[in-house]
Amino acid sequence: MTTTGRHLVDLDRATATGLLASVPVGRLVWDGSAGLTAIPVNHVWQDDRVLIRTTAYSAIARECDDQLVAYEADDLDAGSRTGWSVLVRGRASIQWHADAAEADTAPWPGGPRPLVLAIEVVSVEGRRLVPAEH
Amino acid sequence: MTTTGRHLVDLDRATATGLLASVPVGRLVWDGSAGLTAIPVNHVWQDDRVLIRTTAYSAIARECDDQLVAYEADDLDAGSRTGWSVLVRGRASIQWHADAAEADTAPWPGGPRPLVLAIEVVSVEGRRLVPAEH
Numbered sequence: 001m002t003t004t005g006r007h008l009v010d011l012d013r014a015t016a017t018g019l020l021a022s023v024p025v026g027r028l029v030w031d032g033s034a035g036l037t038a039i040p041v042n043h044v045w046q047d048d049r050v051l052i053r054t055t056a057y058s059a060i061a062r063e064c065d066d067q068l069v070a071y072e073a074d075d076l077d078a079g080s081r082t083g084w085s086v087l088v089r090g091r092a093s094i095q096w097h098a099d100a101a102e103a104d105t106a107p108w109p110g111g112p113r114p115l116v117l118a119i120e121v122v123s124v125e126g127r128r129l130v131p132a133e134h
Numbered sequence: 135m136t137t138t139g140r141h142l143v144d145l146d147r148a149t150a151t152g153l154l155a156s157v158p159v160g161r162l163v164w165d166g167s168a169g170l171t172a173i174p175v176n177h178v179w180q181d182d183r184v185l186i187r188t189t190a191y192s193a194i195a196r197e198c199d200d201q202l203v204a205y206e207a208d209d210l211d212a213g214s215r216t217g218w219s220v221l222v223r224g225r226a227s228i229q230w231h232a233d234a235a236e237a238d239t240a241p242w243p244g245g246p247r248p249l250v251l252a253i254e255v256v257s258v259e260g261r262r263l264v265p266a267e268h
Contacts, residue, residue: 002233005244006242006243006244007243007244007245008243024212025210025212025237027161027172027206027208029163029172030170031145031165031170034257035202035204035223035257036163036164036165036203036204036223037204038161038163038171038172038201038204038206038221039206039212039219039221039261040208040217040219059147068169068170069170070169070170070171070172072161072172072173074161074174076159076174078159081242082242083174085173085174087171087172087173089168089169089170104246108140108216108263109140109141109142109216109263110139110140110266111141123168123228125167127173129243132244
């Protein structure tokens with residue numbers, strides 16, 4: 001088997017949040033009106049919070065304020081079949097008075113995204129899939 | 135702004151499931167004992183179902199059988215800031231009598247994963263982030 005020996009290693013919190021901070025995109029997860037939802041968004045990691053920019057009319061703005069949500073980021077390499085993933089859980093809240101500069105998440109879609117959603121982190125889990133030892 | 139003009143386009147079901155089938159990895163999302171959970175797993179798309187392999191002692195096996203779950207896959211390019219994402223919702227069930235060959239998902243971590251979890255699809259959403267028109 002080609003997969004023999006590759007195994008998962010738990011990451012400590014500092015390592016996991018450092019990896020989360022190192023990538024521009026993750027997936028916001030919530031239990032919304034249409035059911036469990038996970039969509040890719042741009043984020044920044046700042047002061048132990050995940051910050052996301054969104055529009056006032058988005059499902060994120062309508063459904064995530066003051067809710068428990070999760071946020072997942074990963075970097076997986078299909079070639080070597082290795083990589084890492086981080087899962088943050090916490091309470092999301094819209095920052096009505098946030099300075100736009102505070103969350104310089106540089107959203108990939110065009111158009112203004114004036115609202116900032118902040119996830120106050122409750123728990124952090126991280127795992128790395130590493131090659132077999134030599 | 136560098137993001138001006140890039141925009142999201144909804145994908146039809148056939149396009150969305152075709153993209154899901156074209157990648158080896160997605161994120162299984164469920165509302166578990168520890169809260170909302172999303173973790174990367176290997177999948178195959180077969181007969182309108184998402185199939186994943188797992189172990190009998192995994193959180194997936196303990197918590198997802200006969201539950202409504204979601205499954206997200208994407209391919210995002212940080213260079214061009216374009217890409218696609220697909221979100222499937224459906225009911226998961228462990229296939230106790232599944233032929234292991236039926237779900238040849240080739241899990242990246244080593245070790246046996248004898249259980250097959252099948253997600254019977256209820257809904258499919260897909261979006262593509264495309265560059266501005268010329």
